[in-house]
Amino acid sequence: MIKYFIYCRKSSEDEDRQMLSIDAQLSELKAIAVQNGCAVVETFTESMSAKGPGRPIFNEMLARIDRGEANAILAWKLDRIARNFDDGGKVIGMLQRGQIQEIRTFEKTYLPSDNVLMIAVELGMANQYVRDLSVNIQRGIRERVRRGIFYGKAPLGYMNEPTLRTIEPHSEDFPKLKRILEEFAEGKYSMTGILREMTRVGLVGGQMRRGLRLSSVSNMLQNPFYYGAFYHKGVLHQGSHVPMVSKKTWDEIQRARVAVAKPRQRRGDKGLEFLNFATCGSCGHCITGERHTKKSGLRFYYYRCTHKNAKRGCQSTTFIRQEKVAEEVKRNVRLVSLPDEWKERFLAKVETWEAEDSTAKQTQLERLRGEQGALRVKIDRLNAAFTDCSIDLAEFKELKNPLVSRKVELEAQIASLEKTRANRVEPVRNWILEANHGGKLLSDENFGEMKLFLRKVGLNRVFRDQTLTVSFIKPWDSLAQTVESSFADNEFPHGSEKWWR
Ligand SMILES: [Zn+2]
Structure with missing residues (x-):
């Protein structure tokens, strides 16, 4: 006696968008069961991707098949059951051992005797399909970004x-x-x-x-x-x-x-410039500030861990003076600031790139236009040959089609070359100016802006043993490394083009 489990699955993943809803899968499968007189023991539904192993309901179903509660699966398509080798392999093994005697889908029935290899291929293909898809999506995004199309939800307006x-x-x-x-x-x-x-x-x-x-x-x-x-x-x-x-x-x-944007000033916060700015290197909690007034009227500003993270005991017991925090902020800003001399050299370099770039583009454009002209002549000649009947239609098509598709390709290449002209170096130029601006903030002692600058170029700001560390994001991280290594000799780094590309 064959006893069926019905299994329906749909996820919110892209490749599942076109798939029937779980309810629709279920009603279709129930109809199939009735038509074929299949005895359905239980129905399982799951809203989850099958890209990787670890679906709880799917695993429970297999465990129950293992215990002999059922010996067949009814699913809309094979890829509902698995899209990865782990789960697919388990199902195939059970089918080979006869624990599963049949997998029925709306279009096909898979039996232990015949189609195991087929199933392996089909599951393998599903797996490859998933991998290709995510690679393709990534490639698609990169390509769109390269063409200057923002990826994501449109900003307001x-x-x-x-x-x-x-x-x-x-x-x-x-x-x-x-x-x-x-x-x-x-x-x-x-x-x-x-x-x-x-x-x-x-x-x-x-x-x-x-x-x-x-x-x-x-x-x-x-x-x-x-x-x-x-x-x-x-x-x-x-x-x-x-x-x-x-x-x-x-x-x-x-x-x-x-x-x-005036800094939020609560009562008692006055003069504490670096509140809500850094976290504690020991426990990850916020660094807070305190003010002490001596009898003489002298005021001191200190920073310390709030010790609010109960789970991770905090080892930090020291206080940091505000002057020390300011010094550390300046040191970090200096790490991602481009000195004036470097700025001039880099901008000059960008200009030569720009020139090289546009000459290279010009040469390429000329070459493409040349090919375009030659193609046009060829196509005209073919058209003439066809109209005066020296070639027949089949021949004409065979000769002309590749020319036309090449022509379309050329037109697209020319259009995109003309459009992207000189746009490539603009982000680099902006970055140089932005990095140079850091130096200006330093000389102005503008701590408000320095804090904003550090927030922008780094992911977090951590205080450990009186030292502030910022995790700089690209390309600022490379700048920080180069600046740090050149502090010693205070020289313009040779071969520096490598890192700021
Ligand atoms: Zn702490």
Whole structure:
């Protein structure tokens, strides 16, 4: 007697999008069972990817087959059962040993006697398909980023264009936000002021269309997307989307933002510049500040771990003086600052690259245009031969089709070359200027900006034994290493082109 388990699965993964819903799978399978008189013992449903092993309900089902509660599986398709070698192998083993006597899908029935190899192939293909898919998606994202298309949800004022999958200005929000940003750059609003104005004109975030929070407005104002660039994995890319404001206006927005963003000052916080800035190297909790006033009226500012992490005992018992924190902040900013002399040399180098780049492009364009012209002549000649009947239709097609597809390819190459002209070096140039700006902050002793700068170029700031360590992100990490190693000899590093590429 064959006893069936029905197994239905669907996940939110991309490759599962086209799959029937669990309910639909279930009703189809029940109909199949009725039609074929299959005895169904129990039904299992699971909302989970089968990319890797570790599905609890699937494992429970196999365990129960192992105990003899059923000896056949009814599933919509084979890839519902497994998409990885671990689970697929288990199922095949059970089928070979006869613990599973049949796997029935809506299109096929798999039996121990015949189709084991077939199943292996089909599961293997499913596995490979999954791997290819994720590689392809990654490649697709990289390619899109390279072409300057931001990957992700469109920022406020823009929309994701569904068919071309580009990011386009939102017909209503774009002009509204543009006006507000430009007014903000002129210093017209405080942070709450800009938020109020945005809410007033109906600029709200998210699908729920709820009002924005101050922190998201602050993030929005710092998003380089609005002047035409974007970050992908910490690297700034030149975007191909329509910018909302110029780079100059955007820089003014940053200045206005810093000017109005007064540090939150609670009572008693006055003078404590580095609250909520670093974490403790021993326990990972926040570093807090304290003020002590001596009888003489002298004030001292100290920082220490809040000791709030009960799970991980904290070994740090020392206090750090504010002067020491300031010194450490400056040391870290110096690590990611490009000295003026380097800046000049690098900018000069970028200029030569730009020139080389455009000559190389020009040569390439000329070559492509040459080929395009030659192709056009060939196609014309073929057309003429066909119309005066010296070749027949089959011959004509065979000769012409490859020429036409090459022509389309050429046109696309030429168009993209013309479009991307000189855009490649722009992010590098911006980065050089930004890194050089760090030096300016140092000489101004502008700690507010230095804190922002360090937050931007690093992931976290950890204090351990009186030393502040910042985990710099790319490409700042390489700069930090180079600067550190050149502190000793104070020389311009030779062969430095390697690291800042
Ligand atoms: Zn601690």
